[in-house]
Amino acid sequence: MKITSLVTGGAGFIGSHVVNHLLKKDHRVVVLDDLSGGTQENIHPDALFYKGSILDIELIHQLFTEYKFTYVYHLAAYAAEGLSHFIRHFNYQNNLIGSINLINASVNFGVKCFVFTSSIAVYGTNTLPLVETQYPQPEDPYGIAKYAVEQDLLNAQKMFGMDFIIFRPHNVYGPNQNIGDKYRNVVGIFMNQILKNEPLTIFGDGQQTRAFSYIADVAPYIADSVDLSQAYNQTFNIGSETVFSVKELAEAVTRVMKSTIKIKHLEQREEVVHAYADHTVFNTVFRPKTETSLEKGLKEMALWVKAHGSRFSETFDNIEIKKKLPNSWK
Numbered sequence: 001m002k003i004t005s006l007v008t009g010g011a012g013f014i015g016s017h018v019v020n021h022l023l024k025k026d027h028r029v030v031v032l033d034d035l036s037g038g039t040q041e042n043i044h045p046d047a048l049f050y051k052g053s054i055l056d057i058e059l060i061h062q063l064f065t066e067y068k069f070t071y072v073y074h075l076a077a078y079a080a081e082g083l084s085h086f087i088r089h090f091n092y093q094n095n096l097i098g099s100i101n102l103i104n105a106s107v108n109f110g111v112k113c114f115v116f117t118s119s120i121a122v123y124g125t126n127t128l129p130l131v132e133t134q135y136p137q138p139e140d141p142y143g144i145a146k147y148a149v150e151q152d153l154l155n156a157q158k159m160f161g162m163d164f165i166i167f168r169p170h171n172v173y174g175p176n177q178n179i180g181d182k183y184r185n186v187v188g189i190f191m192n193q194i195l196k197n198e199p200l201t202i203f204g205d206g207q208q209t210r211a212f213s214y215i216a217d218v219a220p221y222i223a224d225s226v227d228l229s230q231a232y233n234q235t236f237n238i239g240s241e242t243v244f245s246v247k248e249l250a251e252a253v254t255r256v257m258k259s260t261i262k263i264k265h266l267e268q269r270e271e272v273v274h275a276y277a278d279h280t281v282f283n284t285v286f287r288p289k290t291e292t293s294l295e296k297g298l299k300e301m302a303l304w305v306k307a308h309g310s311r312f313s314e315t316f317d318n319i320e321i322k323k324k325l326p327n328s329w330k
């Protein structure tokens with residue numbers, strides 16, 4: 001009998017790649033996604049797709065009753081870190097309460113392992129490189145919600161014995177990414193701007209640093225993690241080791257897309273300036289292959305982006321707090 005896995009957010013970027021890998025591992029895969037950020041086109045046709053929300057407790061109960069999942073991969077979230085200051089209620093409802101709905105069901109139905117994509121946003125401004133043993137001090141509601149879910153998983157493990165694996169990815173990019181959301185996914189934003197012949201917009205001077213991580217260096221390890229007993233009840237930074245400034249990224253995207261479009265600097269926004277992580281713990285347990293270079297990863301993504309065309313960037317229609325909202329987001 002096949003192992004059945006639930007992937008929430010399986011129509012999204014990382015989730016759709018996790019689904020593809022699970023299918024290769026011969027899992028039966030159920031996708032729960034409300035398509036708020038992902039697309040049906042991203043979902044592998046062999047996955048069983050349910051369009052619905054992780055806030056719908058009744059639907060969650062139905063799915064767990066019907067499929068008796070062995071593993072839950074919980075990736076559904078609205079991952080707009082910068083915007084989360086201004087959509088606090090929505091952020092906690094969707095990213096925290098939605099997660100708790102799944103943890104409750106997973107405990108009640110005896111799920112063997114709950115895999116959760118947290119984020120390096122939990123660290124906030126911290127000593128670099130960010131290491132799992134550091135005390136998290138998230139600086140925005142998105143990071144706070146992720147850290148709260150991590151804590152709840154630890155607690156559920158102690159209390160009910162449900163095993164978990166937590167990943168803290170950072171700045172992942174690649175095919176299937178939503179390039180039409182102006183609030184997140186800087187690589188996608190730049191590529192979309194080039195397709196639309198618009199200048200590449202950077203908040204502040206562009207000297208913020210990040211380690212941009214190619215999807216092939218992230219999704220397969222998330223999918224495989226449940227087979228590694230050493231990974232159980234552990235937390236892992238996952239992603240690239242190589243650090244670039246956002247300005248360097250803009251230049252690399254311009255080069256790869258063979259564009260001559262210029263950069264436009266916008267007012268500095270509230271954000272962590274430098275964020276990159278140590279991966280010793282991940283490397284010890286997962287023994288990953290050599291990482292994809294930024295140039296190679298961007299080329300792969302550019303091919304996909306050009307084949308799919310530009311996307312219209314909608315404005316989030318329920319901003320809860322307008323104070324200090326960057327002008328370009330109004």
Ligand SMILES: NC(=O)c1ccc[n+]([C@@H]2O[C@H](COP(=O)([O-])OP(=O)(O)OC[C@H]3O[C@@H](n4cnc5c(N)ncnc54)[C@H](O)[C@@H]3O)[C@@H](O)[C@H]2O)c1
Binds near residue numbers: 013120
């Ligand atoms: N992309 C990154 O660099 C990155 C970095 C750190 C952490 N993460 C985390 O990884 C996960 C996947 O991120 P992604 O980049 O693939 O984003 P994504 O937006 O492409 O995927 C998220 C998916 O969740 C779905 N979703 C959102 N709210 C939902 C709800 N209430 N019910 C059901 N489905 C819902 C969206 O429709 C989307 O398909 C998220 O949890 C995110 O916080 C991503």
